[in-house]
Amino acid sequence: MxxxxxxxxxxxxxxxxxxxxxxxxxxxxxxxxxxxxxxxxxxxxxxxxxxxxxxxxxxxxxxxxxxxxxxxxxxxxxxxxxxxxxxxxxxxxxxxxxxxxxxxxxxxxxxxxxxxxxxxxxxxxxxxxxxxxxxxxxxxxxxxxxxxxxxxxxxxxxxxxxxxGGITMFSPLKRYGAGPGKKVGIIGLGGLGHFGVMFAKAMGADEVVVISRNKSKEADAKKLGADRIIATSEPGWEKTYGSTLDIIINTADSTTMPFSGYLRLLRPLGTIVQVGAPDGNMPAWSGFALFMKQRSIAGSIVxxxxxxxxxxxxxxxxxxxxxxxxxxxxxxxxxxxxxxxxxxxxxxxxxxxxxxx
Structure with missing residues (x-):
């Protein structure tokens, strides 16, 4: 050699x-x-x-x-x-x-x-x-x-x-069934999240929702194909939009993200897939938000x-x-x-x- x-x-x-x-x-x-x-x-x-x-x-x-x-x-x-x-x-x-x-x-x-x-x-x-x-x-x-x-x-x-970046989002969207009949959430509109919005729409999802701290990127989200945006800075967001999404892909890599709130956005039997990797441990989350509706947490890499x-x-x-x-x-x-x-x-x-x- x-x-x-x-x-x-x-x-x-x-x-x-x-x-x-x-x-x-x-x-x-x-x-x-x-x-x-x-x-x-x-x-x-x-x-x-x-x-x-x-x-x-x-x-x-x-x-x-x-x-x-x-x-x-x-x-x-x-x-x-x-x-x-x-x-x-x-x-x-x-x-x-x-x-x-x-x-x-x-x-x-x-x-x-x-x-x-x-x-x-x-x-x-x-x-x-x-x-x-x-x-x-x-x-x-x-x-x-x-x-x-x-x-x-x-x-x-x-x-x-x-x-x-693209395959990190496409792979879990495919694996967990994004497409017709499904409502998909993308947490974070950044380098990964913008791919998630475009691929979920291209795969035929009924609705694609961006979840972000605020609505500063709402115009971009809609240009990319998102139907709406949920701002986690707004009071009561997790109750207002609770149990509305089938699949969530989480690109956030913060150790303080409101993970229990994200779980509550899932419909019964829904899945949240973690692809963001924090410089530290994931935040604590409520077991009740997980098992009361038989929701699932998964991970995915490329x-x-x-x-x-x-x-x-x-x-x-x-x-x-x-x-x-x-x-x-x-x-x-x-x-x-x-x-x-x-x-x-x-x-x-x-x-x-x-x-x-």
Whole structure:
């Protein structure tokens, strides 16, 4: 196996989370004939990138190259990779490998494999560190490289954020039956929540409701397709709208969110799915709000490769379009600062101009 170097924007200490990445060489995983090298054209900026650089979820292991919403061209394809050829438009999301042999991998549920490999902040199966897409190139196990040629209606700059942000919402919406006959709630209208609104509408839900602290984003919510907005700052909101929603996807990552109130918005037998990950424990919640109506709490993380392809086909056919702000990758530190000021509205995408022809 060969070892070589790539160039990218490297986080070297906690200041990286404030916009202090350094452009320099880094080592990708050692080349294997199961790998694909990608010349990166676009990378989405995900909240996970900042949580990782700041050490919010766990003690950081610098240096990092973050970014797991990667789109580009395949420039080297291993001899054991059959579904990708050099020159193809390809993408990689938050997961880049799994064991491929356990009951979960064999049943298409590779996201819960004990040996799942994150596209960065992880270890490949050969022991090398995984590094992400704030870079000129990425090296990824070929099994998790998605061929994007079947989705010509989605421009790369709008597709990249779907590979984590989009699939994080699409997967639980699909799993818990969003569609005709269902009323869906989306907690938080941000980078994840705006995808939730669009995909729930595209899947045919009878009603899509945004739940937010206030109604400052009501106009955006309705442009995205929401039917109404519930403001949790209004007195009595949980009683006024109690037992009205079948499925709720919660993107909020606050340790003080009113989780018991969210539960009370569910109809009997309804499910709330947690996808937001706080820098700490979830808030306490009332058991009575849960079991008196036989409501359920579930968790979800990204989605399988099959889910990603299904999501992209829906976005391609229904013209679902990411709301995005664009920055040259050379201005990545400015992009991080804009993200930290909550200016994404609703995803930031880095464009590697040297590779965009």
């Amino acid at each position: 060969s070892r070589d170097t790539f160039n990218g924007w490297v986080g070297k200490d906690l200041s990286a989370a404030d916009g202090n990445l350094v452009f320099e060489e880094f080592e990708p995983k050692r080349w294997e004939e199961t790998d694909v090298d990608i010349e990166i054209t676009h990378t989405g900026m995900c909240g996970s990138d900042i949580h990782t650089l700041s050490g919010g979820w766990h003690a950081p292991e610098f240096p990092y190259v973050v970014g797991h919403e990667i789109v580009g061209r395949a420039v080297r394809v291993g001899s054991k990779v059959n579904h990708i050829k050099v020159g193809d438009r390809v993408g990689v999301g938050a997961q880049s490998d799994s064991c491929g042999e356990c009951e979960f991998c064999l049943s298409g549920n590779e996201t819960v494999c004990d040996k799942w490999v994150q596209t960065y902040d992880s270890r490949h199966l050969n022991g090398d560190r995984s590094q992400g897409g704030y870079a000129d190139h990425a090296r990824v196990p070929g099994r998790f490289v998605i061929d994007l040629t079947p989705y010509p209606n989605i421009p790369s700059e709008l597709l990249a954020p779907m590979l984590c 989605g399988s490769r099959a889910d990603i392809k299904e999501m992209l086909q829906l976005a391609n056919d229904k013209e679902v379009k990411t709301w995005a702000n664009f920055f040259p990758m050379t201005k990545v530190n400015d992009a991080i600062k804009a993200f930290n000021r909550s200016e994404a509205r609703y995803r930031i995408v880095l464009i590697n101009e040297k590779h965009v022809h």
